[in-house]
Amino acid sequence: MECSPPGDTGTTTMKLVYACVFALCGLGLPATLAGAQLPPSAVLQPPCDKPALPPVRIEAAGPSVSPAYAKFLGIWDGRWLNWQCASLAVLSVTADGRARVVYAVGGTYVAFIDHPYYYLPGRTATYEARIDAGKLKFTDNNRTYPLQISLTLRGETLVGLESLTVWPVDRPGTFTRR
Secondary structure, three states, X not given: OOOOOOOOOOHHHHHHHHHHHHHHOOOOOOHHHXXXXXXXXXXXXXXXXXXXXXXXXXXXXXXXXXXXXXXXXXEEXXXXXXXXXXXXXXXXXXXXXXXXXXXXXXXXXXXXXXXOOEEEOOEEEEXXXXXXXOXXXXXXXXXXXXXXXXXEEEOOEEEEEEEEOOOOOEEEEEEEEO
């Protein structure tokens, strides 16, 4: 027996099921199910733990360090894919583009169907990075699946990607100077 309208991929049916559940429970109909358009900032802005960086000291760039490298120095706060908070402290840079960074990712709740409140704890680690062609790059290998992180400085904002090394999944991120 077919319960879905012809040509429906399940979306319409699920909206009807959710609408009935919310109505029966007296919860009203959420705007997203009613078809209302939410502003982009409201769609993917769940709260997350602000990652705590350990006490750090930013070293001044030496006279032989290019200003193109020195401008990465400092502490940066932001989000990956608009939901996971992260902080980055670029502690030092050298004349050949090497950098020392402390990278902290805040904990976050991940919604899975079978376990809707799964919590991923935050983590902090120190890495050797490289500045090349205007990008700060390093590998976050303090996890099960290493991530390649590549950030480009645009004014006072770092923008870039966090990419899984085991399959092609990229998460965009934006960081501002603290």
